[in-house]
Amino acid sequence: MNHLTRSLFIIVSMWSLLTLSGLLFSHDVQATQENYAFASEQQRQDFKRLTKVLRCPMCQNQNIADSDAMIAHDMRRKVYQLLSQGNDHDQVIDFMKQRYGDFVYYQPPVNNSTIWLWILPFSVLLIGGWILFKRRPEISHTDEQVEADLLAKADELLEKDK
Amino acid sequence: MINTRFVVPLVAFIALVFFLYQGLFSDPRERESQALAKPMPTFSLPDLMEPSVIYTNDVFTDQVTLLNIWGVWCVTCAVELPYLTELSQQGVRFVGLYYDQDLDPDFGTKTLARVQQEVIETTNQLGNPFVFNIFDVYRDTSLDLGVTGAPETLLIDQQGVIRVHHIGDLNPRVWDSKFAPLYNELMAQQSLQFTTRQTESQP
Secondary structure, three states, rough: OOHHHHHHHHHHHHHHHHHHHHHHHHHHHHHHHOOOOOOOOOHHHHHHHHHHHHHOOOHHHHHHOOOOHHHHHHHHHHHHHHHHOOOOOHEEEEEEHHOOHHHEEEOOOOOOOOOOHHHHHHHHHHHHHHHHHHHHHHHHHHHHHHHHHHHHHHHHHHHHOO | OOHHHHHHHHHHHHHHHHHHHHOOOOOOOOOOOOOOOOOOOOOOOEEEEOOOOOOOHHHHHOEEEEEEEEEEOOOOHHHHHOOOOOOOOOOOOOEEOOOOOOOOOOOOOHHHHHHHHHHHHHHHHHHHOOEEEOOOOOOHHHHHHHOOOOOOOEEOOOOEEEEEEEEEOOOOHHHHHHHHHHHHHHHHHHHHHHHHHHHOOOO
């Protein structure tokens, strides 16, 4: 028990350290890109939101806010330009999708190939639940039977010893 | 009699292994280009060497062109330049879409003269396959094409429609498998059009 609490404590403290350093790091990155002059607070928020949900096509698993690749620089500049021209959030996403495909947006659309990502986990859950449901009464029944038999045997033995 | 309790997980396991095994050979960077089968995005950009000359989409009409996106800073581009030069000597029309990494529109550090100098040095050394180079100053046209880096090569037909979009270097293997069949077909069409036009113009 003591061992378990200690390892749990270590895991929790490591996790919080990682999260904290992650926060510090992303703060740093954001500080370097504050060279755009926004017309309004709304535009600044839109820019922050968009650069977080748009994925850098060059560096796989980074959004364009975090990436330092040239393409990410260019895309940030494009997002800024589009926002300045009065485009809204969805229009910017569409603009990028037209050029870089669905890949560029962190929220993939549901279509023929991605629908399986939704169907499979639920079907595993359903099938598993169904198997458990079908099995349970049978097992408990035999268990009871075995237990009763054992008890009877034990009683018999006790009876003999007397 | 085979037990279904044994067979069902086995089949599921084999399916999973097959699926994951395939994953070993898939390229996560491979994506379908969005520019394919679409006309070249409209542009109006200067010549790299002669900025007063402005190119538009007209440079692609009535000619089969290979548009090569490159820069002197790109290592793989330097590797493919000799082969591109070889192809251009065989009559393939190459146009460069040049962009520079250090010529950042936000924090300009490099002068145009310096870029030109570097390009001349590189092409003198490795070969110059290009009829001319379009200078994508702000990299807007590259972005419109869905370019993620250099080198990339596009095959553009006589109507100015993008038919092939290749990411990475162009080597003999890529040329033979990805470009040559369609290129030869397009060239055959072009010469056919040319001969019909000639016969029409004869009295």
